Amino acid sequence: MNAPDIGLFSLFFASIFTSNILLANFLGMCSFIAISKDLKSSNGLGLAVTVVLTVTGAANWLILHYILIPYDLIYLRFIIFILVIAAMVQILEMVIDRVSQKLYITLGIFLPLITVNCAILGVSLFIEIREYNFVQTVIYSLGSGLGWWLAIVALAAIRNKTEKTKTVPAGLQGSGLTMITIGLMALAFIGFSGMLSVQ
């Protein structure tokens, strides 16, 4: 295994900003559009995604390198990854329920939704393709989660204002305007890519 030669610090910042999982790789769009109507829910979902991403990223790396590769089962990775994600979400739900009732209520309905969030599976697949080592995997997963969180909270705050304006043409209201807003946000985030990138 030859892990890419990239500093952990730059990997962390690149995964938050320049290679933002949502704005540069288009992952996790479905829940992003649906939930970003409301700032408070966005915040809760962002937190949940960050936690699940970090845990599943690490778990999938371990499974990939200690089970799938040694036993030559790599073609099963899609099924295994999605099962791990579903299982992790379930376990996390139970753990949070025991440990912090308050957090459990905040995250509430968002936890089950995360299973079908493309960002989670996407990050696991990116980790496999880019051949990160374990430490890089954890940093990259955490950074991607934080990047997703940042993007959804920012969009929710912007939508809060734009939904109230009456000057937008009828056909553009709602999802159309949201897409264009996301496009402008993506431009701003990608503007950093001269500094560092992880592609």
Next chain:
Amino acid sequence: MSDTAPKTVGGILTDNLWHSNPIFMQVLGICSALAVTNLLTNTFIMSVGVIFTTMMSNFTVSIIKGLIPRKVRMMVQVLIIAFYVIIVDIVLRAYMPDIHEALGPYVGLIITNCIIMGRAEAFAQSNGPGLSLWDGITSASGYMGVLLVIAFFREILAFGSLFGFRIMPNWFEPWIIMAMPPSAFFFLGIIIWIGKTIMNHEEAAA
């Protein structure tokens, strides 16, 4: 989908291609959609993969819907979808390694494409195998249509070519921005805008 949705073959066709087009009416499945739309060839291959997966998973879910306990049906559906995606992945890797490389993780991400899950849940659960198969083909074709339109404009502006063949004259300066992610969002926004405006006019006329 609502209960009033047409259940005839033609009705499903027009409904899925236009009235409830998965992309611009329901804004579903755009996760994996936008990333591949900077080249027509990639978009085309990707869409064919999605059509195959949607069609077969809809068909399978519809056949075995009586056997799936309601509580675990989401998990079963995901597994069925993952099974077909693995087939697509293996076929692509064997016959089109270049495109497989270019699509990268997005082949695997067909699993979490909300359209497939949505159709299995909304249509295949309550309809026969034949109609479900047809519904899968048509709604994935609606998805393909929008993707191809976006890819057409992005490729011609970003590289001056279509399906890899250069068609723009030599003086044409490629727009680098079109190959980058933000342009996909802008194009999708504009397509949603056009689609909805036409829809609003139709409604006003009816």
